[in-house]
Amino acid sequence: IAATQPSTNWHLKENAREHHTSKFSSEELIVRRGQAFTITFNGTERPEQNLIFIAETGPKPSKATKTLATFDISSTLDVYKRQVSKEGWSAVLQSSSSSSVSISISSPQNAVIGRYRLSVQTGTSSPASLGTFVLLFNPWSSGDDVFMPNKAECEEYVLEEFGIIFAGNKNHISSFGWNFGQFQRDILNICLSILDRSLYYRQDPVTDVSHRHDPRYLGRVLSAMVNANDDQGVVLGNWSGKYEGGKNPTSWTGSGEILQSWKKSGFKPVKYGQCWVFAAVLTTVLRCLGIPTRTITNFSSAHDADGNLRVDEYYDADGNHLERGADSVWNFHVWNESWFTRNDLGPSYSGWQILDATPQEESGGIYQCGPASRHAIKEGEVDLDYDGPFVFAEVNADCMYWNYDSATGKKTLIFSKSTEIGDSISTKAVGRDDRVDVTRDYKYEEGSAKEREIFKKARKKLGLEDKFDPTAPKQEEVEQKPDISGKFKVAGSLEVGKDLDLLLVLENLQSDAKTVNVKMTAWSTLYTRRRVNQIWKDSLSVTLAPKEEKQFPIKIKYPEYQQQLTTDKTIQVTALCHVEDGIQVLVKRNITLDNPGIDIQVLGEAKVNKEVVVEVAFTNPIDTEVKDCVLQVEGSDLLQGVLELHIPPLKASEKSSTKFKLIPSEAGPKHLLVNFSCDKFADIKTFKVVNVIN
Numbered sequence: 001i002a003a004t005q006p007s008t009n010w011h012l013k014e015n016a017r018e019h020h021t022s023k024f025s026s027e028e029l030i031v032r033r034g035q036a037f038t039i040t041f042n043g044t045e046r047p048e049q050n051l052i053f054i055a056e057t058g059p060k061p062s063k064a065t066k067t068l069a070t071f072d073i074s075s076t077l078d079v080y081k082r083q084v085s086k087e088g089w090s091a092v093l094q095s096s097s098s099s100s101v102s103i104s105i106s107s108p109q110n111a112v113i114g115r116y117r118l119s120v121q122t123g124t125s126s127p128a129s130l131g132t133f134v135l136l137f138n139p140w141s142s143g144d145d146v147f148m149p150n151k152a153e154c155e156e157y158v159l160e161e162f163g164i165i166f167a168g169n170k171n172h173i174s175s176f177g178w179n180f181g182q183f184q185r186d187i188l189n190i191c192l193s194i195l196d197r198s199l200y201y202r203q204d205p206v207t208d209v210s211h212r213h214d215p216r217y218l219g220r221v222l223s224a225m226v227n228a229n230d231d232q233g234v235v236l237g238n239w240s241g242k243y244e245g246g247k248n249p250t251s252w253t254g255s256g257e258i259l260q261s262w263k264k265s266g267f268k269p270v271k272y273g274q275c276w277v278f279a280a281v282l283t284t285v286l287r288c289l290g291i292p293t294r295t296i297t298n299f300s301s302a303h304d305a306d307g308n309l310r311v312d313e314y315y316d317a318d319g320n321h322l323e324r325g326a327d328s329v330w331n332f333h334v335w336n337e338s339w340f341t342r343n344d345l346g347p348s349y350s351g352w353q354i355l356d357a358t359p360q361e362e363s364g365g366i367y368q369c370g371p372a373s374r375h376a377i378k379e380g381e382v383d384l385d386y387d388g389p390f391v392f393a394e395v396n397a398d399c400m401y402w403n404y405d406s407a408t409g410k411k412t413l414i415f416s417k418s419t420e421i422g423d424s425i426s427t428k429a430v431g432r433d434d435r436v437d438v439t440r441d442y443k444y445e446e447g448s449a450k451e452r453e454i455f456k457k458a459r460k461k462l463g464l465e466d467k468f469d470p471t472a473p474k475q476e477e478v479e480q481k482p483d484i485s486g487k488f489k490v491a492g493s494l495e496v497g498k499d500l501d502l503l504l505v506l507e508n509l510q511s512d513a514k515t516v517n518v519k520m521t522a523w524s525t526l527y528t529r530r531r532v533n534q535i536w537k538d539s540l541s542v543t544l545a546p547k548e549e550k551q552f553p554i555k556i557k558y559p560e561y562q563q564q565l566t567t568d569k570t571i572q573v574t575a576l577c578h579v580e581d582g583i584q585v586l587v588k589r590n591i592t593l594d595n596p597g598i599d600i601q602v603l604g605e606a607k608v609n610k611e612v613v614v615e616v617a618f619t620n621p622i623d624t625e626v627k628d629c630v631l632q633v634e635g636s637d638l639l640q641g642v643l644e645l646h647i648p649p650l651k652a653s654e655k656s657s658t659k660f661k662l663i664p665s666e667a668g669p670k671h672l673l674v675n676f677s678c679d680k681f682a683d684i685k686t687f688k689v690v691n692v693i694n
Helices: 012-018 076-085 151-159 187-195 199-203 205-210 215-225 255-264 275-289 374-378 388-396 449-461 558-562
Strands: 029-032 037-042 051-056 068-072 090-096 100-106 114-122 128-136 162-169 172-179 235-237 270-273 293-303 310-315 328-340 351-355 398-405 410-417 423-428 435-437 484-490 500-508 514-525 531-544 549-556 570-579 585-592 599-603 612-619 629-634 643-647 655-662 668-677 684-693
Touching (some): 029 037, 037 128, 051 100, 114 187, 151 293, 162 423, 162 585, 172 255, 172 684, 187 255, 187 275, 199 205, 215 275, 235 275, 255 270, 255 275, 270 275, 275 293, 275 328, 388 449, 410 585, 484 570, 500 514, 531 558, 612 668, 643 655
Parallel strands (some): 235 270, 310 398
Antiparallel strands (some): 051 068, 051 114, 090 100, 114 128, 293 328, 293 423, 398 410, 484 500, 500 549, 612 655, 629 643, 668 684
């Protein structure tokens, strides 16, 4: 047999159909573990002789590490026994002729995933190579750790290439489309090379590969590798508001371009990402490998840097938010949930697991986070692996607002709030482009006795006393009742290019008159609420009659904020109210402005392999010219890669119309994603479903 190299028919189409891998664009066999696949080969002179197969993966395959399997042809009964016991690889003879033999090969349900080399041996001759194939996780197989019983969920969380990411803030949730593109050409190879470039692999390749049967292990490794910290991973984070030398994180529309750029550059981190970019790329990689995964957005998300389950925010006497202490609250934060069993924790902790690839805090010495069992987070079991305290704080920390005097170093508690953090936790619906609220899966109802009980349980497990800060003098933590209350109301539309109209509403809660001095500021911020530029400040003095409510209109004109606005389009407005002979009251609001709209029209019928014209229209809504206009378009099964079109400047109120052609490659509802940018409006995003027919 060594003399004649066998030629192998991998039955790519039939195997791919059976294994839910038809969407991969690859000339290599891609199959899922724990399920049979068929191959035919010739070159064996006497196929009825004992054939021995060798399947091996990784740099030093061995039986001890389950990266090498040798198996011969078994009866179907033997195969059944092996499947029941989850043990070993097996082969069953399907048919043979004088020149060729067809074999059905099965891998165990807990096989190591990755690229395998397959060879065959007859008698005493040396093994002959049949070629390579890739083995993935199998959420359709009930014995797999990633088994997902609901088929519609398998379709969404493994096979769907389009996603919706939620952003904005809790008062004003917005969303944009994302092309995960896990089946695009070469993405699977890139995902496998991510694994081979991890610190874990570099330190001990043999052990690393032997752990690749475990979604818990791979999830943790990939949460480290998707960010560039520690390991020259895929995406470099940047939260400075300045993105020279790379792409603004808000400008990406899909993961394919990012992963391809990483490979093309010789595996140099791609510039730049923020939380949703890390989460979207991790979704692509995990779906590609067969682990059901989705993105989750948490509004008013806490970053508790010191592990005390509370977030401290400091303000000066003018109401300016101070960059003091490492804690912060983000308008939103995006992470992942992946679906698998937790054999290490027990059955009640299986199901959705939280992974976070955004580099925020080190875990085990490197920037990685999770998997944390979502059930454990809800029940306050913060001592269970991995990173429970950090994730629990993201959705549940208490907020403490302090007045800080830099001259004396004195801090005074203005107020605390236990219901501020972890709002409207959101993900895309299965099979629909809608938002689903999963807040109740993370915690009991805010303000309920059960929620407070779980919070106390979590603090106790972390050895934190029930008082807020054991080292601080107690009187500064005593919260006094305020004499007045205040809030900001939005009085007009929240749109870039229009004036911002707000009302400051102050109410006297007492039965005697109160004099209030108010200092107000507005700052442009990043979505992490990091201040960038001051836009506006003002002050007022007012006397409120007993129980009186007064409204004060505030107008911030577009030219005042236009130069200062970040591409996150976020503004924080604060009013620090000094009540004479009373305590200070802090009123704040985070505002996210909307971009103007763009319109997509498909002109004619979209058919497989036929050209169809698409028109994108944008009207300049402001009274000055906009220039540097660029249109970016992408969509799996509609066009290859990302199309970039430059558009001439637009005068005030002028409408642009841009046409381009698509050649759809597959039938069904497909999502076309469009991103329009110019010097005055950054990254206006929209998507359209294109129904492609045969």
